[in-house]
Amino acid sequence: MNIGLVGVGTVGSAVADILEKNKALIAARAGKEIRILKGVVKNIARKRELPFPVISNYKEITEDKEIDVVVELMGGVDAAYDVIKSALANKKAVITANKALLAYHRYDLQKLLNGAPFGFEASVAGGIPIIRALKEGLGANHIESIKGIINGTCNYMLTRMQAKRITFDQALKEAQGLGYAEADPSFDIGGFDAAHKLLILASLAYDIDAKPDDILIEGLGHLSDEDIEFAEEFGYTIKSLAIAKKVGSKVSLRVHPALVSKKSMIAKIDGVMNGISVVGDKVGETFYYGPGAGGEATASSVIADLIAIARGEQTPMLGFSSGGEGGITLAKKDDIESKYYLRVLVEDMAGVLARIAQVLANNNISIDTVLQRKKRVQKEWANLLLSTHIARETDINEAMREIATLGFVKSPPVMLRIDV
Amino acid sequence: MNIGLVGVGTVGSAVADILEKNKALIAARAGKEIRILKGVVKNIARKRELPFPVISNYKEITEDKEIDVVVELMGGVDAAYDVIKSALANKKAVITANKALLAYHRYDLQKLLNGAPFGFEASVAGGIPIIRALKEGLGANHIESIKGIINGTCNYMLTRMQAKRITFDQALKEAQGLGYAEADPSFDIGGFDAAHKLLILASLAYDIDAKPDDILIEGLGHLSDEDIEFAEEFGYTIKSLAIAKKVGSKVSLRVHPALVSKKSMIAKIDGVMNGISVVGDKVGETFYYGPGAGGEATASSVIADLIAIARGEQTPMLGFSSGGEGGITLAKKDDIESKYYLRVLVEDMAGVLARIAQVLANNNISIDTVLQRKKRVQKEWANLLLSTHIARETDINEAMREIATLGFVKSPPVMLRIDV
DSSP: OEEEEEOOSHHHHHHHHHHHHTHHHHHHHHSSOOEEEEEEOSOTTSOOOOSSOEESOTHHHHTOTTOOEEEEOSOOSHHHHHHHHHHHHTTOEEEEOOHHHHHHHHHHHHHHOTTOOEEOGGGSSTTSOHHHIIIIITTTSOEEEEEEEOOHHHHHHHHHHHHHOOOHHHHHHHHHHTTSSOSSTHHHHTTHHHHHHHHHHHHHHHOOOOOGGGSEEOOSTTOOHHHHHHHHHHTEEEEEEEEEEEETTEEEEEEEEEEEETTSGGGGOOTTEEEEEEEETTTEEEEEEEEOOSHHHHHHHHHHHHHHHHHTOOOOTTSOSSSTTSSOEEOOGGGOEEEEEEEEEEEOOTTHHHHHHHHHHHTTOOEEEEEEEEOSSOTTEEEEEEEESSEEHHHHHHHHHHHHHSTTBOSOOEEEEEOO | OEEEEEOOSHHHHHHHHHHHHTHHHHHHHHSSOOEEEEEEOSOTTSOOOOSSOEESOTHHHHTOTTOOEEEEOOOOSHHHHHHHHHHHHTTOEEEEOOHHHHHHHHHHHHHHOTTOOEEOGGGSSTTSOHHHIIIIITTTSOEEEEEEEOOHHHHHHHHHHHHHOOOHHHHHHHHHHTTSSOSSTHHHHTTHHHHHHHHHHHHHHHOOOOOGGGSEEOOSTTOOHHHHHHHHHTTEEEEEEEEEEEETTEEEEEEEEEEEETTSGGGGOOTTEEEEEEEETTTEEEEEEEEOOSHHHHHHHHHHHHHHHHHTOOOOTTSOSSSTTSSOEEOOGGGOEEEEEEEEEEEOOTTHHHHHHHHHHHTTOOEEEEEEEEOSSOTTEEEEEEEESSEEHHHHHHHHHHHHTSTTBOSOOEEEEEOO
């Protein structure tokens, strides 16, 4: 089977390397040899040690009759979309690791397939075969929820902030020093990378065609040392979660930091590792863990797709031959429900709790537990800490606005969601 | 797609139930409706609430031209083997959850397939899609190790013994009361159930045709409260592990209790849950967790195989189209290597440690750490606790025999393997 590689960076080089080093094994599993015929690179003048020729025009791959599979590893949305459209127009099988492209165009691509195999195991959670688990292994189940730690940058930073009590800025600097965060880290720490991956998983579970703008995305930016400390005291770990949750016929999709029970499997994922908990109505909870990034781990998933194509496996791209989940739609952001953790810095005087409780009650929010603590720096100020029962986003947002206007409230109140 | 169910017990009934309750979803994923035409039961007189007729002669299923897939859920080795041979002779696709059958006859069955699809996702770790992970998701990798908690009975008992400091007998009684252990629990706590599953996984990873007798199997029987307590002090949890480990071109396969670092993912699996860590040479560690037993969880995997067959997926039964891993063979039991924990009850007198260290050194075993503690009951006796560096089974066994004969040794020494 002959492949053309569009993009020969970290992942592309690792694909080439593994196909060479594990050649006999991969041929034994695939039933045939898999060869890279050529690769597309931006800078053709740069010297490289590759066992195949490089070119600059992708059409020399997508239109080459010798090539069976086009592997798109260039990244970016529009240009990659063009490459894949050209590949499909020429009846090639396609493999991509491009989560941004899929976040926007997975349903467009599904329409263009015309029976061509299309693999994207590498697009979510690197080396963890989570796409296969959802498309195949859990196929008998209505998926009740997906909860994932699918951004290694955020998880590394949160792990360090909690284990070592370093600040957000220190953790970011550390992550950048280790190559876990980009110079401009906003795509990761803003939650957008995880949102792209979540949208892909949600299509496999619910056949929902949502776009990034449709869903709730909240980054790590507002996490303070204080909240991390208080969460710990409540028995929680703070993790940045990507969540799909079905309630009735509505599915909420969201990415945000959350207080997670220390006893859950998801709380046990440290550092840059990824992990995804999937609850099916019949199987119960299953959980998948592994490296979410890195050249070799991601290439491992690309080659899994190559082996599947070589074997002639044919599964519907997004897991549904027809019909989807039937009547399931995306919940509006305002209607998302959660438990909440609130921290309000107040003047330490009588009646404060009653007044805040009143605002919450007026917005249909009932308090679960109250824990008040003195703020250390200024003796007359106190941190009022609350957790709520299940409430709606629109209500909590309105309550937060009202609380901020109260005279005894000293800084904008902090809200974090509690994972339930 | 029409199926015949051979065996309508807990799992069979759950398959029927899920096919009915999640019918539209499963048809959307499979691309066609999946119907049970009939079921084979032992006692045809017993009243059942089933949406299909029951019969007693399996040939009315395996020879029925209307039936596309035979699902074998009767259990047992020889009788089930006959059913499946008859199904294959009649060109049916086959699905089985029968780990004992596969432990003995997977390679015989592979020869009989003649191109027929053969699914066995349900045979290992219930609802966890570990067969697919090894056959497909990790296909690019040489598998360096598989470490699994794949017997819920043992894990439940060990969890309780460690969390609640109850005895082996109390834990067993509890497990039996909850339906987690059979009246005769020897198949589970003797390690044989886990060994059957390990042999299946080892074929997917290494194409090794071993039988239960070929591999090291050690049950929970000899675990004492003392060792559980001491393990805790060393920073370990005791788990019953099924391990496949490749060293050079040799793979060791074994089931035994082991001291596991509390920091590993595998140590975090509590109660009846299952979990499997798989290390690939390229992807690194991936980890899979979920329910290892139960009607619905197991049925979830049976139906995953049904969906795959309906979709026309076709993967080689044991993951290799040809050739296997190439030159990999089973390590002899005597040649298996591990670190060891040793506990020797000795007279508390000078020279004891030196004498034991001498025996170990004579057998090529070097000591890693020594921790001696007074045994509480009798003041003149002490428990000598050691951990070793990597050593060979044959050497540790010989050393244990020699230590047992020493005059100052008060009871047969205890040896447990340390997971590395």
